[in-house]
Amino acid sequence: MTDILDAPPEPPAIHFPGYLPEPCLLTPEQVTEYPNAMELSKELQEQLGDRSRWQAAGSALDSSYEVAPDEFYGGHLSIAPGWKVGGWTRWGLTDPRPRICSECGTEAVPLLTIDTTEWGFGGEGWIPEEEQANPTPMLPGQPPANFTRIVVASGYNLRLHVCPASPDHPHIELIQ
Template sequence: MSRTTPPRPVDVTAVFPQLAALARTATRLHPRPGAPTPHHSSVGGPLLWPADQPWPHCTGPHDWDGFNEALSPDDIRLMRDIRASIAARRASGTHPPHHTPDERALEEGISTGRPWPEGPVAMLPVAQLFARDVPLLRAPEDTDADLLQVLWCPFDHPEHPRTATYWRSSPAISNSLSSPPAPDALQFPGYLPDPCLLTPEEVTEYPNPLELSTDDQQQLKDAARWRQAGPGWDEAYAPAADEFYRNQLSTSPGWKAGGWTRWGLTDPKPRRCSTCDSDMYPLLTIASLEWSSATASWIPMEEQATVAPSPYSQPSNPTLLDLARGYDLQLYMCPVSAEHPHLELIQ
């Protein structure tokens, strides 16, 4: 099923013509649960990994945080299955609307945890993007790759998973690895992405208000200016009119490639390559949520009738990721070389 972002409630360039020159195209990835193969663009799916290339491992440190018990990938999947079964019973009115004795026993066994890793940890597949599915996927200048692969270590380094990026030419991979190693344990269940297929869609974005000039920021706060936009303006935003722009018009929520940066946890800061000092470009946003209550207008039109709030389902969290308690991990790439380190930013 295709997924289509609804038209924005207001043509922001009609109200603020100076923003037209700042428009950027982002690709919303729209991950949804599925059964990807190594030949699909995916989140949390198997990678088209060369059989003769060693699988990446993280050498640490992996120090116990003193609070969370490490769980295996199978532990986490079993817990998710149990909770999905409970949610399904509650939604249908089937009894029992809570844990069965067997489910309770299984969860209690899982909660005892696994040994904290003492050596290298196998990295987890996070995302795989083929340029055929994401035509605007931008590779560094020194590679003709058509495939991006992102993995991470499922332990904090220090406040989020450590990522690794790989650029490849997919036609050159004639023999792929069929059974890659998996980590024995993860620090948090929210670091294991549920396998998802993608339905990419290109949308237009504009800068976060914090990246605009002081004069433009002041104009965005002028509710009288917004009222000239017509019925698409939401008067509920009048006390903080710039939030209308931030939530409804600037950056799309959820997983995306390219586009503008979602600032909020910090003010904007330079993103320059530590090797060559080039300005880095936004590569991929790994999102905890596809939308929030503030950004619900971005819910795809095909899904708006099926995402009514429910205490038993999480339609806005199809990947089941949770990064830094609901934030996003944004990756930036050096335009010059794939060998130069990428940059990670939590926002």
């Protein structure tokens, strides 16, 4: 039988500001997102830049997308911000690169994203409706939508990738 500790041990992260999450309400929801435009074919990338295609599809492109309609895709349709399970890989610090399992050579897939904020500037379209109607009060000095108070690499996100062949194979970490 194992002795029960009087007090739970402090997590190692307590000594690293921004690494220990604040207790907060978890309200997951399923969303649809699409790959980063850099992971699409050249043909699809060109179609994203064709304003007439967006208009034909009935999309609400306002005048701010006159010059670069493909930015609508990046801001509203591809890669939801915030903490998430699954989804597509976010790129930004680097261009896309292979995430190959070191054990078996299989392409690893996104498992978990730990993000600094649930949404950022330009990503307001991802804000849940209930949060738009009744915003959560934030502490002074806290970045917007930084509910967990986790800060990854001064404001980025950490994504763990898992090998689809076996969960026992090493995870791949990626900061973007």
